[in-house]
Amino acid sequence: MDFAIALDHTIKIPIHRQLYEELRRSILSGRLAPGQRVPSTRSLARSLGISRATVTLSYEQLLSEGYLKTIPSSGTFVYCQLPDNLLQPTAIQPTQEAKQQPVQLSAYGANLVDLQLLMPSKTELPINFSCYGRPALDEFPLGLWRRLLARACQLQPTMLDYATNAQGYEPLRQAIARYIARTRAVRCEVEQIIIVNGSQQALDLVARLLVECGDLVAVENPGYLDARQAFLLQGAKLAPIPVDDLGIVTDRLITDPAAKIKLVYVTPSHQFPTGAVLSLSRRLAxxxxxxxxxxxxxxxxxxxxxxxxxxxxxxxxxxxxNDSVIYIGTFSKVIFPALRLGYLVVPQSLVSVFARAKLLNDRQSSILEQYALTEFISEGHLESHVRRMRSLYNQRRQTLVQALEQYFGNSVTVLGENAGMHLMVQFHRDLSDEQIVLKAAQVGVGLVSANPYYLEAHSTGEFIFGYADLSEEIIQAGVSKLAQVLMN
Structure with missing residues (x-):
């Protein structure tokens, strides 16, 4: 039979593909009806003035996709049930009972719905003190890091395969063990270290493995919100322990015999957010x-x-x-936040269960980045970078403190030790935290209140100032602008 098909030999689309598309459109539009016989490859090739091989190639594609079928000794026909029809879902009307039944979340999911999550600041304000965890990214030796990653890629396929150990790349764990023994006096064997995707995964693993619904978990108040929420998601009851200028008040733990506390979360070296350092006597207590x-x-x-x-x-x-401490470290602050690598140092008795939990959680952290980090530590680049950043951040912190004292005088109190990448400031003004944030935003300055970090929300006049990623000029300008709207 005659079958009119338009083929264009002047375009780049292959002829067999044009023929396939024309036949498919004809079938779907009904021009070729279900069950209708189509021309043989020989006759269609002769009719269109093309090679039989080209027609055969188009027919084979249509046959493989279910648009055509071949019946021996009879010919080739349009399939009665078209594949595009089969792909259309059958409309099912839900019953009245089904309409009334919401998806049932687990206890974990239900707890997650109720949590107020604080996401990283996305403010577009020109001067932003609210990014208190961001390092000076423009000071990181990115060229060096790029070369280390390139070196890792040259080790293919090893670096592209599954990890052979759920605890992480062993040379990296060895480098970390040496580093934290030297700089933090941490005592551990290599097998006690588990590489994780940042400190948040470490906290999640700790909460999942050690906390059950109803367990009492002591937390610093104010304290790190994401840690608190990791425990709440497991159904923990939180025991807020106050913080003063010597860190968490350990007497409040010791003098409450009725409280059977399962776990206590602390940031002793630079308490978040107050900046206090836990005294030696309290550490021992x-x-x-x-x-x-x-x-x-x-x-x-x-x-x-x-x-x-x-x-x-x-x-x-x-x-x-003894085995009473689980230690969490991260490279997000000393290198860059996008490097989602941190580590746990767990007691020997917990190594196996933590390794299994890590395996089931996400199998492994990126091997390429683990290799690059291993070289970055082993070749001395990490300690060199830390020394350089320590000097830079110290200068920026002093600039911030001096500017606050210059512009605010006795109307402000700087809290915490001379450490870290942020400090906490208390304004002595007859304004709510919300009013201070709003006034600051009006002059292009981003501030974040410490209020959410307290278990009991109240207006404190306390604000967290991040300074690590701000130049001295920007810090000066930001404090000056704050004074213009808060001191009048």
């Missing part, structure tokens, strides 16, 4: 209390490298003589 009660201490050592007046204070983990 906390360790003694944990040994007596069997409680676990989770030590989050998130930015201890940056201490400006003295050498970094030794970690709690290095002071203990």
């Amino acid at each position: 906390l360790l003694a209390w944990a040994q007596q009660t069997g409680a676990i201490i989770v030590e989050d050592d998130y930015d201890s490298e940056y201490r400006y007046s003295d050498r970094p204070i030794p970690a709690l983990q290095g002071l203990t003589i």
